[in-house]
Amino acid sequence: MSIRTWINIAINSLVLMVIVVLTVVFYHQTAETIQDRILLQLNSIKQLKGIQIREYLEEEWLTLKAESAQSIDSIPDYIPLSALPATGAYDLSEYSPTGKLLIGMVKYDGDQKQVKLIDDQQIQHILLERTGMGETGETYLVGDDLRLRSRSRFFPDQSPFSIGFDKPRVRRGLSGESGQGIGLDYREVEVYTVYEPIELESLRLLILSEIDVSEAHRPLIDLRYRLISIALVILLIAALIAHYLTSVLTQPLTDIREHLQSMSIGQYDRSIRPVAHPLEIHEMYIALIELQTALSGAVRFSTAIGDMHLDEEYTPNSSFDLLGESLINMRDQLAEYQRLDQLRAQSTKRLLIDRLEQERRRLSRELHDGVGPLLTSLKLYVQNHIKDPVHQSEMRSRLDETISEIRRMSYALLPPSIQDFGIGATLSSYIDGINRTSDIEVHFEDLTHKSNSQIDITLAVNIYRIVQELINNTLKYAQATSIHCTLSELDDFVSLYYIDDGRGFDIVATRTGAGLTNIRERVDIFNGTIQIESKKGQTLFEIEIPLSYE
Amino acid sequence: MNSIHIVIADDHELFLSGLVELLKKDPLIEIDHTVTDGQALLSHLQEQDAPDIILLDLTMPHVGGLEVLDIVSKQYPFIKCIILSMHDAGHYISACAQKGAYSYLLKNADEEELIHTIYTVSEGKKYFSPAITEKMVNSMAEDQITPQSLSEKQREVLKLIAEGYTTKEIAAQLYISTRTVETHRATIIKKLNVKNTAELIKVAAKSGLV
Numbered sequence: 029m030s031i032r033t034w035i036n037i038a039i040n041s042l043v044l045m046v047i048v049v050l051t052v053v054f055y056h057q058t059a060e061t062i063q064d065r066i067l068l069q070l071n072s073i074k075q076l077k078g079i080q081i082r083e084y085l086e087e088e089w090l091t092l093k094a095e096s097a098q099s100i101d102s103i104p105d106y107i108p109l110s111a112l113p114a115t116g117a118y119d120l121s122e123y124s125p126t127g128k129l130l131i132g133m134v135k136y137d138g139d140q141k142q143v144k145l146i147d148d149q150q151i152q153h154i155l156l157e158r159t160g161m162g163e164t165g166e167t168y169l170v171g172d173d174l175r176l177r178s179r180s181r182f183f184p185d186q187s188p189f190s191i192g193f194d195k196p197r198v199r200r201g202l203s204g205e206s207g208q209g210i211g212l213d214y215r216e217v218e219v220y221t222v223y224e225p226i227e228l229e230s231l232r233l234l235i236l237s238e239i240d241v242s243e244a245h246r247p248l249i250d251l252r253y254r255l256i257s258i259a260l261v262i263l264l265i266a267a268l269i270a271h272y273l274t275s276v277l278t279q280p281l282t283d284i285r286e287h288l289q290s291m292s293i294g295q296y297d298r299s300i301r302p303v304a305h306p307l308e309i310h311e312m313y314i315a316l317i318e319l320q321t322a323l324s325g326a327v328r329f330s331t332a333i334g335d336m337h338l339d340e341e342y343t344p345n346s347s348f349d350l351l352g353e354s355l356i357n358m359r360d361q362l363a364e365y366q367r368l369d370q371l372r373a374q375s376t377k378r379l380l381i382d383r384l385e386q387e388r389r390r391l392s393r394e395l396h397d398g399v400g401p402l403l404t405s406l407k408l409y410v411q412n413h414i415k416d417p418v419h420q421s422e423m424r425s426r427l428d429e430t431i432s433e434i435r436r437m438s439y440a441l442l443p444p445s446i447q448d449f450g451i452g453a454t455l456s457s458y459i460d461g462i463n464r465t466s467d468i469e470v471h472f473e474d475l476t477h478k479s480n481s482q483i484d485i486t487l488a489v490n491i492y493r494i495v496q497e498l499i500n501n502t503l504k505y506a507q508a509t510s511i512h513c514t515l516s517e518l519d520d521f522v523s524l525y526y527i528d529d530g531r532g533f534d535i536v537a538t539r540t541g542a543g544l545t546n547i548r549e550r551v552d553i554f555n556g557t558i559q560i561e562s563k564k565g566q567t568l569f570e571i572e573i574p575l576s577y578e
Numbered sequence: 579m580n581s582i583h584i585v586i587a588d589d590h591e592l593f594l595s596g597l598v599e600l601l602k603k604d605p606l607i608e609i610d611h612t613v614t615d616g617q618a619l620l621s622h623l624q625e626q627d628a629p630d631i632i633l634l635d636l637t638m639p640h641v642g643g644l645e646v647l648d649i650v651s652k653q654y655p656f657i658k659c660i661i662l663s664m665h666d667a668g669h670y671i672s673a674c675a676q677k678g679a680y681s682y683l684l685k686n687a688d689e690e691e692l693i694h695t696i697y698t699v700s701e702g703k704k705y706f707s708p709a710i711t712e713k714m715v716n717s718m719a720e721d722q723i724t725p726q727s728l729s730e731k732q733r734e735v736l737k738l739i740a741e742g743y744t745t746k747e748i749a750a751q752l753y754i755s756t757r758t759v760e761t762h763r764a765t766i767i768k769k770l771n772v773k774n775t776a777e778l779i780k781v782a783a784k785s786g787l788v
Binding site for chain 2: 396397400401402403404405406407408409411412424427428431432435439443444445448449453454456457460471473475512513514516518519521523524525527570572
């Protein structure tokens, strides 16, 4: 089940439960209170009216007692005398022609008897005073024959006597008990009722104050409707709040889930917009962004490593960042591998060039020290043994040419002077040769140390080849008229400055030219740097090679 | 005229025998001994009478010709050395001349030139052919600059610094790289024991360096 459903069910059922309990308790409390109030009010009304009636009757009785007896004629003939057997008060309603209350009071004084008939007017007046009785409240009297004695509010045209009222509480009341409660009245309608007997001499009446339950309960019904509508409103609000809460909670959760899913399929560049509230969700977003940053940082780093950008830096996110550590390790391993590879390539190249130079030196020496002496010996032989002067002279000049050629070849391969006199002197005589054999004007300045030079033979040969190549290029392509070349030996590096006034060349396009490549390679294997600037009328090479090139 | 006593040092047997044969034809030249390396030559000189002239090859095993020349010039100054070499580079020639050689001949020198040289040298005169002389002079002209060249270059750099040129301009004028100029500047500053360029110029002007 989703969080949304859970929260909705939880909040709504909780609210519903609280409302039901509160409503029921409140309703019942209110109902009880209303009942108590009603009964209290009915009681006080009954009490008041009971007292008034009792006082009235007692006053009448006392008046009668004080008066002297009168003639019997004053008794209407519809009342039998037997109804008034002795001094006292009697309920004579059954004889009343109107069926209304009729009380007869009689005082016997010997044969004289004093009779007083009390009609319902005064009593009815008391009873009909309906203050605080609402629409259905009434106070009425019942006689011991279980018939009404006062006029019914509901049946004003019927004679009270004709309305019977036989209920247990009436019997109980007439037997002298008073009480209260809910019961059916003479109309068979449910009413709140309080009752109390009124006794005077032998007269016994029951006074009842009653009000319809339906009227008494009308505020309760109003209350019920109000409570239900309030409950509904509260439920509605609760539902809205629950909906809001769930969306506040589940919306970010869904969002975060989508972000996590896209990260799990390797998409790290989706922008995350964090919600500001609530705090925990906000913090979750911040954590998510941190995760994304960390992951995409690692991804960027590994991409850089993949592209062999090994100088890329990466800071591990923490001491637990195993991925970062591994990537850094990988980068370092690769860099080391690359370094070793370059070193190997460089040493291979250097070895190749070393071999080449060794071979050249060997050849040069063979020519110079092997073939040379043979030829000079031959020349001596010719001088010793060829007697014909013409023939001898011809042979000598041929031999001289051959020896010169051998010497030239030997020098071209590798000047022996490089070993004996160093690179400066060797270049000087090489450039002398160039000046002698070509139209170009080469100015060479030798600024190497004459004693204790730190340039060893390998480096010297290398520099010699570079200068050879540079001059060759100038002679071949540049159409230059002059070259300035300076070789400076400094404390920790050798600097070769070479400039010609030729037509220049396109550095980018000529990058792969064999001559330039050779120069670059030779500079490279000695860890040197080369800088080339070329324009029409000026081509400049600045080459620097460290003296501790190993 | 007394005969000229000669010792020949050359590691090449064939050449050696050819040379001996050639020189024998001359009545005045007497070949005392031949050796094929520098060590043997030095031992011979210690044990036997000194010759008038040594014909000396430069490229020999054990002890090379230049070294032998050095020793002979110092220990036997009365012996005159004639260098017979395959090398025709100026450095070899000037180095030999500086070390006291009386002459420098290429191995393919003609018979006439060889004999002429031996005669000239035997009279106590030095002899260098025009071609050899030219090469030697060229080489020595270069060499003359060399001993002080660095400080001279530094002086030039200093002069241009004082005149207010930038490093790049100095580099272009002197045909050296900018880094070389900077290194020179640093060296000068260190040598003159100053703190910065401004102070450098002051000190340089005061001491008449520029």
